[in-house]
Amino acid sequence: MKRDPVVVIVVAMVVSLMLVFGINLVRRGPGEKPPSGPQGNNGMAPDFTLQSLEGKPLRLSDFRGKAVVLNFWATWCQPCKIEMPWFVELQKQYGPEGLQFLGVAMDDASEKDIADFAKDMGVNYPILIGKEAVGDAYGGVQFLPETFYIGRDGKVIERAFGLKGRGEIEDDIKKILGPGKIAQN
Amino acid sequence: MILKSITKFAARFFCCTLSLAACGQDSLGHRVPSITMSPPPIADVARGKANSVELRFHVGQDFHVNSNKPAAEYLIPTTLKLDPPTDIVVGRITYPPGQEMSFAFSPDEKLIVYSGSFAVEVEVRPLTSVLPGKYEIRGNLRYQACDNAQCFPPKNLPIQFEVRVVNTPRPARKNPGQSPHVHT
Numbered sequence: 001m002k003r004d005p006v007v008v009i010v011v012a013m014v015v016s017l018m019l020v021f022g023i024n025l026v027r028r029g030p031g032e033k034p035p036s037g038p039q040g041n042n043g044m045a046p047d048f049t050l051q052s053l054e055g056k057p058l059r060l061s062d063f064r065g066k067a068v069v070l071n072f073w074a075t076w077c078q079p080c081k082i083e084m085p086w087f088v089e090l091q092k093q094y095g096p097e098g099l100q101f102l103g104v105a106m107d108d109a110s111e112k113d114i115a116d117f118a119k120d121m122g123v124n125y126p127i128l129i130g131k132e133a134v135g136d137a138y139g140g141v142q143f144l145p146e147t148f149y150i151g152r153d154g155k156v157i158e159r160a161f162g163l164k165g166r167g168e169i170e171d172d173i174k175k176i177l178g179p180g181k182i183a184q185n
Numbered sequence: 186m187i188l189k190s191i192t193k194f195a196a197r198f199f200c201c202t203l204s205l206a207a208c209g210q211d212s213l214g215h216r217v218p219s220i221t222m223s224p225p226p227i228a229d230v231a232r233g234k235a236n237s238v239e240l241r242f243h244v245g246q247d248f249h250v251n252s253n254k255p256a257a258e259y260l261i262p263t264t265l266k267l268d269p270p271t272d273i274v275v276g277r278i279t280y281p282p283g284q285e286m287s288f289a290f291s292p293d294e295k296l297i298v299y300s301g302s303f304a305v306e307v308e309v310r311p312l313t314s315v316l317p318g319k320y321e322i323r324g325n326l327r328y329q330a331c332d333n334a335q336c337f338p339p340k341n342l343p344i345q346f347e348v349r350v351v352n353t354p355r356p357a358r359k360n361p362g363q364s365p366h367v368h369t
Contacts, residue, residue, distance in 0.1 A: 075259040077336040143335045162335030
């Protein structure tokens with residue numbers, strides 16, 4: 001039976017496309033940074049108001065003028081527990097230059113458990129009780145930790161999925177601090 | 186002949202690509218962990234007795250889940266909860282001990298995890314009043330998975346398996362003691 005040459009060409013094109021797609025899939029791995037910034041906001045970090053552990057409402061835009069590290073975490077997340085002490089040190093070190101860490105707890109745990117956890121870790125920056133809507137605004141936060149590095153102008157400059165080394169975190173902090181202005185309070 | 190080979194290759198490549206996609210990826214192309222359960226063979230369980238049923242689970246490659254007794258207080262343990270039919274009692278659930286591991290950035294912090302395959306033993310005890318036959322036991326496995334750099338929210342895997350309730354086997358009859366006397 002004679003085969004249609006068009007079928008041969010179509011099959012060859014499909015195979016080539018699949019090859020390209022497959023290679024792309026294999027190259028991607030965990031921890032690879034996606035295009036920076038949440039979508040649809042001209043790169044601006046979506047504003048939100050969340051309650052802190054002290055019961056006060058905190059709004060992200062209140063920190064405009066500071067370089068903000070917005071870290072989504074949970075008490076059940078072991079990599080989050082590893083990076084938190086680094087955050088505490090970096091907050092002490094770069095706080096005078098205008099750096100502000102904000103931790104958003106995406107947890108089922110009670111506020112008391114979250115507060116006890118943060119106290120045990122020596123956290124020296126605000127911990128906010130997260131809401132799904134805020135996670136959704138930041139692309140879904142499908143796994144933790146997920147960290148957004150927000151410049152003084154409120155734009156997302158870097159985004160990190162998963163645990164990174166302390167050195168890499170510090171490099172990203174220097175990017176958002178910019179040329180070393182101290183923020184006016 | 187060449188067309189046949191190309192078509193076969195394309196079909197196999199397509200299946201491989203599909204199965205890669207089935208490993209789970211979110212919209213950004215990140216792999217999402219999963220646990221699956223091998224369908225267990227239907228176990229015969231005797232009425233009035235404690236019977237052991239093994240459920241075998243498989244953790245996706247490069248992921249791990251906390252063991253049933255994780256190393257730290259806040260970590261979410263892997264837990265099996267079952268909801269058996271009336272008059273079938275689920276007794277002790279025995280989990281494997283788990284393996285020690287640590288993250289590269291914190292080699293001193295040990296976790297106790299399951300990775301690859303692991304089996305959970307479930308004690309099933311049908312009451313003597315249960316009629317012989319097949320019964321389905323349902324439940325879920327709660328787990329929380331991580332890879333070497335990130336963790337995923339806790340999830341539930343729906344579980345179902347069948348058991349066949351059988352009569353309690355009669356104990357083997359002992360032969361009565363033989364009299365040393367010859368009877369005529």
